[in-house]
Amino acid sequence: MSFKTITMAAVAAFALAAPAFAEGMIVITDPYARVSAKMSKSGAAFMQIENHGDEDDQLIDARSDVSKKVELHTHKENADGVMQMLHIPEGFTIPAHGKHMLMRGGDHVMFMGLNETLEHGDVVNVVLVFEKAGEVPVEIPVDLERKPMHGGGHMNHGNMKKN
Structure with a gap:
């Protein structure tokens, strides 16, 4: 085998391995979706x-x-002590060698104008888009039975007084 053949084989092997490595950089665990009613x-x-x-x-x-x-x-809590749900167009930072929770009562992915009723056990296909990792497809099960305290809080779709 010539040096050129070995070099091309090494480049090809790295090119095929690189996407798998990049895909493993972002890992999604414990996803679930729900509706309030x-x-x-x-x-x-x-x-x-x-x-x-x-x-x-x-x-x-x-x-x-x-x-x-x-x-x-x-x-977020406004100046009057009322919790408001806000769109965050810049998104959320996921720290290097760290994690970020999307949880009830905190950061989350919001579905507005549902095209269908979400039933317990359904699966929602979502593509998360990251600046560096690119597109990450996630199959998210609908769980209408999970207790509100799992994931750190509760979900509501409007203004409410903080207890």
Whole structure:
């Protein structure tokens, strides 16, 4: 074998291995979606996002055909002590060798204008878009039985007084 053949084989092997390595940088664990009531026109998805890379990454978008609109949201308290759900267009930072929770009462993926009723056991296909890792497809089971405290809080779709 010539040096050129060995070099080309090495380049080809690295090119094929690199996407698998990149795909493993972002790992999604414990995803689930829910609606607050059976006939809701909105819903949300929650999960833990782990970054196994050496650099911070940014979750900048989410896409799904389950609803007319999909946004990254969070809950924040305003000056009057009222909790509000807000769209976060810049997304969420996933720290290098760290994790970020999308949880009820906190950061989450919001589905607005659901195209269908979400039933317990259904699966929602979502594509999470990261600045560095690119597109990460996730199959998210609908879990309408999970208790509100799992994932750190509760979900609501409007303003409410903080208890």
